[in-house]
Amino acid sequence: MTKRNNTSTTDFILLGHFPELRHASLLVYLIFLVYIIALTGNSDLIFLIWVDAHLHTPMYFLLSQLSLIDLLYISSSVPKMVINHYSGQHSISFIGCGVQMFFCLSLGGAECILLTLMSYDRFVAVCNPLRYTVTMTSKVCVLMAVASWAGGALNSLTQTIYTMHFPVCGLKEINHFFCEMPAILKLSCEDTSDYEMVVFVVSIVFILIPFSLIMASYIRIFLTVLRMNSPEGRNKVLATCSSHLSLYLAPGMVVYMTPGSSHTPALDQGLSVLYTILTPMLNPLIYSLRNKEVARALRKVLRKNLLSK
Template identity: 75%
Template sequence: MARSNGTSTTDFILLGLFPECPYASLLVYLILLLYLIALIANCVLIILIWVDSRLHTPMYFLLSQLSLIDLLYISSSVPKMVINYSSGERTISRVGCGAQMFFCLTLGGAECLLLTLMSYDRVVAVCNPLRYTVIMNPKVCLLLSAASWTGGALNSLIQTVYTMHFPVCGLKEINHFFCEMPALLKLSCEDTSDYEVVVFVVSIAFILTPLGLIVTSYARIFLAVLRMSSPEGRNKALATCSSHLTVVSLYLGPAIVVYMTPGSAHSPELDQGLSVFYTVLTPMLNPLIYSLRNKEVLGALRRVLARNQIPK
């Protein structure tokens, strides 16, 4: 295989995060710090839900799945970016690029679907509490989780294969820190406008439809909360729901701009900045939002720490 300056003719070059920025090194190390925080926070939350029997409920099972998705999601792009920057080697093979895109799209789609299912869980818990354990039984929880993973993977497989089939002309420089679909489409020497319409339609199914269902779910919850006579129950319901809505806003907001507006309408810098939100910041913030505002999770952390405290 022909090579020039150690780079395969089939390799892509990842230009990195804001390559023209004079403080690029500071940004990379900041993102590495956020990655480590996300790694620790999501692992701690998963372990707490696993070991504490009081958290063996449908809500926390779905939350553990969200933490697992976030853990894998941020790990699919940040380590490669940091390694490339540290080594000065910015290449990624065509297979590696396709694999990275597949995992990012799978995890992104699975998170959209899971956030929707989590809002359904909250609707049942608030609006139909007496039948909650019957409706959200362990089998249903497993099916909902499997559906989110399967739906994300099937959509990702189709989009990855189709995106990677476009020929690339000229320099194979991806103006991004990972192989994201819109960034790759800009390299194609064929007209991709028809495919961008398909991406828009798919985004309706994976972004706008979940957003609409989530808003509808919380409208029902809000009406149910207004009818509650117990201030304690009202505050608990609102606290749980506000945490979920915060996560939804941080994740789906930037995704709408990146995947549902024409590529010519925004710059590579804007795409990268928005991508940082849903691939780095959201996976880091999710466990913190759910744990710091949740007395049950904080209580589980105290119990685990007390149980493992070394006696004097």
């Protein structure tokens, strides 16, 4: 008890994934397995796009940025969670908590912006193919990537500084597996309702508007594909769009756009798993590893390595 009290005066305590869960070690093991799969899938995708000249196109450039974001996103929370669980040391310093929150918010915001820009890329490619090479130039692609990273970082810096300035009463126990903003706000001694309204407005910009734009883009794409009478293309568009909305943006809406008192820590953790852990693992499968061009590039690399041996 003395050790816990001393720790609570300087550090936060991350209670981890569902503290009351009987088989927590099994859950952590599964999450670590998902982490390894996400690292492998996204790293392979980045490598293939880098080495294969046929993949040096706007679509694959944006996909490489998405994979890089996902690599950093899942790495900002899972390694610390696994180390805490198996070491028994659940504390995280005030600065460490702020840094973790900054990276999670920054990468999450960057992914929201990038997914929107990727849907625009597909919209131009399918609905205005003759203008694609003129619209999606190398300069435009770089600007899209910079806008995604910069927009996420700027928003995150402001949100992190403001969130961490709230005083905390009692034990600094965060009922979560990482320092997520809503979980930190629940520890505050002060009334955070005004700030939660600010978070709601910001979430409209980073979650609801991207959600709407992605929906609009994919509806237009679907209508175009429908007129082409291409069942394969139609199914691919629907699968990609539904994965976007259900695994990433929709859970984010619940966590960041509803009052903290309206949902339980267990619900927050479950939803966080979807967009911070499962989505980075599934994105390579959803977007590229089942793509014929990527499969061809993978076979080419494997064949080259086997022949060299």
